[in-house]
Amino acid sequence: MSEEQGISVKQSEDFSKWYLEAVRKGGFIDQRSPIKGFDVILPWGYAIWERIQDCFDREIKEHGVQNAYFPLVIPESLIKKEEEHFKGFKAEAFAITEAGGEKLEEKLFVRPTSETIMYHMFAMWIRSYKDLPLLINQWCNVVRFDTKGTKPFLRGREFLWQEGHTAHATREDADKWLTTVVKMYNEVYKMLAIEPLILVRPKSDTFAGADYSIVFDTLVQDGKVVQGPGSHLLGQHFSKPFDIKFLDEDGKEKYVWQTSWGITTRQIGILIAHHGDDKGAVLPPEVAPVQVVIVPILFKGKEADVLEKAGSVKEQLHQLGIRARLDSREHSAGFKFNEWELKGVPLRVEIGPKDIAAGEVTAVSRVGEKTKVKMTELDEIKGLLDNIQEEMATKSRKFLADSINDVHSMDQLKAAEGGFLRGNWCSSGECEASIKAESGFEIRGTLYDKEEKCFANCLWCGKPAKHVVYIAKAY
């Protein structure tokens, strides 16, 4: 492989550099836009986003959520209505102050998230318990002036996402809805063959204006974690300032209970950083834009025959519902192998004169497993893809399980190399801050679906602990 084509470092040598090269050379994203943090999502990266959208959009529609579209801009007076929320976002907000060369009377914030503009409308739409639950979603772009630096997909100033916003008659209904949301995000994670750790964040890291936040934390290859989709119980924090009331069956006027939840294009970065290897991205078949790339092995005088057979194999794979592409460019087979490995295509099918003579093709998985498949039994390739999906999911489960280690003391925590550390915490904000300051690891939260019994005292103060928490270094 030429130095230029492949990735110049191993993951173990410099993960950050490996990641930057993997997303750029694999054709996922281009950071050379003229505005820092506003990257260009390239077709190969965008196609993954489209598959995530398809999957999640199907899920939400099956659960009765309706898509709509709300304004990009939010007047300053409106975004200030919920105090905590504004506090959380004002340092990140981009403001429009001019239109058509004239100064605007009121600043317009470019949405960092849409609670305020949506709930302004919800207040007009909701009158009676019959209007509930109201389940609304939008697919859109948001911008946030993140001052912590930028990293393609993982930390950008503009990203694409869906934001779901719901209103319910009772807190129980809202809580229960969030269990459905978690199930729906789990379907996306299944497609991505990623095993998440689903946590409830500590108060310090709860969404601005929420009672609690449920997040999908994902480990990546260097042992750090990245936050995936977040789902928030907003309680009545917004319905009170925004005056979203309904007449209940009992004849009383009540404020609604709300939730919001989102998954973003960050997920593409998570996917690459979680499954990638030294050669580049490794994509699970269910999300791969191309599941099978067919590379003809050409020898002089036999080109026509090989290309014809390769074309026929492609057609047959299409018939089987497989996303297959024939790479008939002029490059060498070796160049093509490297490029499709960089891009993470799950299965390569090689067809050369020898294969044709033997009436078969050579299938090579992204991680190097070879299988001969008879031309008359190409449907076996479906099975190979299913196996790859399954193996990647199994590997991800094992990676997570192996990366969780109990710690009983700050010394143990400080000596840890990465992954999730499972420790005990008294629940005080001071201890939380001290743990992070001293170790560099931060408390990510408690398990969402299981209450765990403490097995030691608080890591910092040594007083009786209240929670078993998962601690990690995060992007």
Add this chain to the structure above:
Amino acid sequence: MSEEQGISVKQSEDFSKWYLEAVRKGGFIDQRSPIKGFDVILPWGYAIWERIQDCFDREIKEHGVQNAYFPLVIPESLIKKEEEHFKGFKAEAFAITEAGGEKLEEKLFVRPTSETIMYHMFAMWIRSYKDLPLLINQWCNVVRFDTKGTKPFLRGREFLWQEGHTAHATREDADKWLTTVVKMYNEVYKMLAIEPLILVRPKSDTFAGADYSIVFDTLVQDGKVVQGPGSHLLGQHFSKPFDIKFLDEDGKEKYVWQTSWGITTRQIGILIAHHGDDKGAVLPPEVAPVQVVIVPILFKGKEADVLEKAGSVKEQLHQLGIRARLDSREHSAGFKFNEWELKGVPLRVEIGPKDIAAGEVTAVSRVGEKTKVKMTELDEIKGLLDNIQEEMATKSRKFLADSINDVHSMDQLKAAEGGFLRGNWCSSGECEASIKAESGFEIRGTLYDKEEKCFANCLWCGKPAKHVVYIAKAY
């Protein structure tokens, strides 16, 4: 029908008022957002946009176009690079001047369209003739500070669209690509059952920075026209300032030839204003979010039986691939009839005790045609929907054909009541401006796919004419 539920005026009395009520009461859009011209697209309207997206996205992918995503913001220095383009858009641009409370060093314009930001990237991506054609599209939002006032869908300050941008080796390739684009938009128009008039705009109304613009003009019920999708031959107007060059097969460096083309959420407004009647929207089955609404006719004591049968009919229609909904709300049947008529659902299926006794259902089309369908032959409903689609397309073709009238003089033009007036023009800008000033009608352009012979002298100056032009009042 209660006054509140239905539309309070006939189209013929006050079309503008009718339109505003049709889009609001039909649940397509909500104009009560806190920012003028930034409307909320409601689920019923957004579902139509999703069908337009599905249709066009399938088309472009079949033709090799790749989706990507480019930044929302464009630095001032970049948007100024193509002079004509900037002139055309600067009066409409919203500018971000602050981020995180700090003043930015350079103004960022919120994209009114993405030529400049995309072509900045194209210059880095294109090296050789092998990289051409480059066919890129993005689905996104754009904002324009339109000072001509706002009208939901038809004239908003933010809208959703796709913008396709291509680069080709020769002008002929670029011209030819636009014929493909026109074909693809025609597929959307077929789905919408709308007959467009496809025109090449006069120079005065060509896209800022283009050689020529092809537009789909659509007549609406009051005889005015609305511009639909536009496709532009940009020539080398952008490739030169943006330095987009390629090494051709002949070893020479050349500038690429470009096109751009877009369809927007305005199309939802066009659809309603084109097909609507006094009762509200009339949606063609192919684009209707709900194709068949089932309304149970309930009599005391027979509710359970009717609802069970209605549910079973819905299931059978789903099996047939029909988008059917059962309206089992507590409202009266009359209320439901009116509501679904407002929303434009193509076919209503009524099921009452009498129908059940006769083993049939009563199907009523949006325009009032009744058909009895046997419960054992529900697949006939597919045929009914096909007929409605076909009839709407035929009606639209006839509407357009009947609305084109030749004019030989300014007197004839001034006496015209609407529709397209077919006249002759010498091609001078002064005559164009005078025709508009004197008559209120504007020259929309010449036929795209047919050169027509002049049949009189220029409407204004009386000198020999160069073009047969189509003249109309426009939104």
